[in-house]
Amino acid sequence: MSGGTERAFGFAWAFYHEVIPLHKEQFAGWITPLPLSFFKAKRFLDAGCGIGRNSLWALEAGAASGLAFDYDERTVGVARRNLAAHPACEVRHLSVYDLVADAEFDAVFCIGVLQHLERPADAVRNLARALKPGGTLILWAYAREGNEGYLRWADPLRRLVTSRIHPVLTLALARALTTLLRLRLLLPHGDPYLALLAKRSFRHTEAMVFDQLLPHIAHYWTKDEMLALAEGLPLRVTRLTHTHGMSWTLLAEKL
Ligand SMILES: C[S@@+](CC[C@H](N)C(=O)[O-])C[C@H]1O[C@@H](n2cnc3c(N)ncnc32)[C@H](O)[C@@H]1O
Structure with a gap:
């Protein structure tokens, strides 16, 4: 299990x-x-x-x-x-x-x-x-390494909230966060990873965000x-x- x-x-x-x-x-x-x-x-x-x-x-x-x-x-x-x-x-x-x-x-x-x-x-x-x-x-x-900033805010959110609530609610939150992320991608940046994200559709970005918020365990x-x-x-x-x-x-x- x-x-x-x-x-x-x-x-x-x-x-x-x-x-x-x-x-x-x-x-x-x-x-x-x-x-x-x-x-x-x-x-x-x-x-x-x-x-x-x-x-x-x-x-x-x-x-x-x-x-x-x-x-x-x-x-x-x-x-x-x-x-x-x-x-x-x-x-x-x-x-x-x-x-x-x-x-x-x-x-x-x-x-x-x-x-x-x-x-x-x-x-x-x-x-x-x-x-x-x-x-x-x-x-x-x-x-x-490379996820230190992300781990400071997103991992507590996953551990304490989004992995514990019903997935339908987590999905709604993923949709809201994806909207914010997509808006961020419209602003100028020199980050190669953000450039990679910008190539994805809304749905695919949302799937990725949902995937991050969902699991009980994420090492x-x-x-x-x-x-x-x-x-x-x-x-x-x-x-x-x-x-x-x-x-x-x-x-x-x-x-
Ligand atoms: C993030 S997904 C990755 C799926 C796939 N490898 C991919 O890259 O598209 C993690 C997968 O591991 C599966 N999984 C979790 N625990 C498992 C276990 N004990 N044995 C086999 N699969 C497991 C989940 O059901 C899920 O489909």
């Missing part, structure tokens, strides 16, 4: 269920510096797949087969629909804590999931076991905490990237 986080996401995914081209750009950013073509001919595991948007780009990049799973049943239903054109990808209702796979996958990715878990280390152990020797683990999670890890996830496991960290200056992409090879 993961402390109720998955139920909250189920609500979000039932609402924001469509895969859009911008998600491809996002996924490419999250797996940086690997190119999407990295997935060509590989068998992958997508842990905590949400609506299946990341699996979709891996499959379109030529992956041979995949297994995408999520703990939330509604979400799994959406992912099955979004991946219906790719029978080589199985979509399963499963918790990462119950994953039993041994040396089965060339690539294992877990995007935006670990930071919401009560026991991330247990999850990474299962993911590492699922990899073939020489296979690649890709973990993306929020960073503490923002330091560089050392992120690296510690791979410690004591048969993994060699090959690269840690401070993605967009506010998140971590950890790449590791299975020994």
Whole structure:
């Protein structure tokens, strides 16, 4: 179990269920510096797949087969629909804590999931076991570094209010905050991340804000905490990237 986080996401995914081209750009950013073509001919595991948007780009990049799973049943239903054109990808209702796979996958990715878990280390152990020797683990999670200002005001709001009220109310608040954010984007700024946000539609920005406000658990890890996830496991960290200056992409090879 993961402390109720998955139920909250189920609500979000039932609402924001469509895969859009911008998600491809996002996924490419999250797996940086690997190119999407990295997935060509590989068998992958997508842990905590949400609506299946990341699996979709891996499959379109030529992956041979995949297994995408999520703990939330509604979400799994959406992912099955979004991946219906790719029978080589199985979509399963499963918790990462119950994953039993041994040396089965060339690539294992877990995007935006670990930071919401009560026991991330247990999850990474299962993911590492699922990899073939020489296979690649890709973990993306929020960073503490780069989010200090955000953490001062938004994280208390999430912890004390928005993760506790009904998601419908959180959604209304997300809409109001998104409106403010969009107004801010109209003013001149030299911030590359704001420039990236300005390219998104209102709905997509709202989905992102909602996603931030909803979970009961949201860890923002330091560089050392992120690296510690791979410690004591048969993994060699090959690269840690401070993605967009506010998140971590950890790449590791299975020994
Ligand atoms: C922020 S979403 C990210 C989804 C997807 N990886 C993406 O990038 O679109 C986090 C996902 O983790 C899932 N999740 C939470 N706890 C889980 C668990 N114990 N096992 C598997 N998935 C879980 C949630 O249901 C949710 O879909």
